[in-house]
Amino acid sequence: MRVLIWVITIFAVAVGLAMLTDHNWGNVYFFVPHWHVQMSVKLFVVLSFIGFIVTHLLIRLIQNALALPNVIGRWRERRRRQRADSALREALLAFHEGRYAQSLKSAGKAYAASDHPATAVLLAARSAHALRDEPRYRAWMECLAGGEKKAQVARLMTEAELAIDSCNFEEAAEKLEILRRDGYRHIAALRLSLRVALALRRWEDALKLTRQLRKHKALTEEQARPLLRRANIESLREAANDSEALGKAWEAIPAQERQDRKLIAEAVPLLARSGNGRLARRTLERLLDEEWDSGLARLYAYCAEAGSGLAKGEEWLREHKTDPGLLFALGRLCAEAGLWGKAESYYAASLGQKPEIDTHLALARLFDRVEVDRPADAQRHYRAAAEMAAA
16 A cells, blocks of 8 residues: 555655746846856756755765764774673673682783772672782772762772771771761661671670661571571670679660570579579470470579479479479479478489489489488489599
């Protein structure tokens, strides 16, 4: 259909031109000194049209010739950017393949050809660091000094991460502190800060960072629990020589984190040695009521009072009559209450279920007491404890 329309249009134009040329429109005269030119109007129209076309083409040709340097410049710029992008892609691929020398070479080419060289510089610095080429690593990082702000953030993050990889934790802490002061507290920076805090044994910072990461769902509960446990235990150990400070450190642990049974197992002996064992009593009782644990029941001996502790322990004994941990705890509480006979029977029952060094020692100390005065039995249990320790 389209072809038919074009054919009809061409024939119509041809007919129109034929009709126009049938008429004589006269002549056109041009007079100049010593010259005159005469031509028909039809020829004048044709020559004018041809002249217009030729003039237009000449003007376009001159314009294109004048614009040629700019066109060549844009073409060269486009080629330069293409080469820079190609070199950067090669560097990135080589880096992830582990070909660090090739990555460093390609990143250098990308840096020389790129208008925004920050990415190439960071990639070259990482490659140099992977090659353990410290001078070139430092030289590349210096290329970003004084650049745009976004590049400075990337530089500080990279320096902190690579400093951690090299175990230069103090340097990493300095870089991260600069980011913190500038308000950059995104997830990646918090994770690096946590690694630094753990390495430098800054337990308060480690606790705060772990809780922040857990709140932002950057750490799961399973991932956060061992980190919180370690930081809490180390905080308690640092305060172990000061009874008051240790009590405050324990009270500062949130109730949710005190539900960690492994934390309780580590914390109770520390609290007991400083005379703060009773601080953990309620927590320990609640955990044992929820789910029985013989190891925690054994620790109950160090955080309960003789009177009320015995009552609670004998209540548990109705359901756990042969538990060695509970029997040991009851024996120790009876000894504190001066119930020597009951203490001996509980200790003996615990030994019968599961021999332990501390149970032998507890019986030996019981027999060594003036009120009991059974040195031969005490010596027998001391020897048994020594043999178990040697074994």
